[in-house]
Amino acid sequence: ETGVTQSPTHLIKTRGQQVTLRCSSQSGHNTVSWYQQALGQGPQFIFQYYREEENGRGNFPPRFSGLQFPNYSSELNVNALELDDSALYLCASSLGGEEIGTEAFFGQGTRLTVV
């Protein structure tokens, strides 16, 4: 086990709704990254938070937003859900800043289904 926990594990939402996914990072890690993994594909980078600030973003629209809290846990929020948002959402924790490029450990993911 990595020590990275995500909740919920599964979620079904209706198109147009909003969703919040949660992640608790591994002890001692100050960076949380979120990835979207479509079926049969590799994880795609959504954004990254380092010490409560967004410090990197992939090619995802603004309706994907996030937060990182003082204890380094994080939330991913998605507004105006679309059918194509159905995927496994992964949270990864790591040491950031000057420790860039160190190991990233993933949680078990949240399976989001949009109907």
Next chain:
Amino acid sequence: QQQVKQSPQSLIVQKGGISIINCAYENTAFDYFPWYQQFPGKGPALLIAIRPDVSEKKEGRFTISFNKSAKQFSLHIRDSQPGDSATYFCATGGSQGNLIFGKGTKLSVKP
């Protein structure tokens, strides 16, 4: 745009055989090349990683070979076991401190 090309897409190996998965990258923002193993319904688990100050790294049955000049690295699994059946992803460093993943290789090890 940074890309990682991974091959083959799928691989079937007999128990005890050698599994080889290859990755090629165009450029990398930081010198760290991990391999992840993912079982159905689970998140990716870090399997082994290499930094290019060495050309090879071994951990048990798993070996990464790295060719910096060719911008290629590969994962070798010797004595493959049915429990190794999973999807394997290589990754390189993105410009924002993120990881850029290949599309994955589904490995099936037959008893």
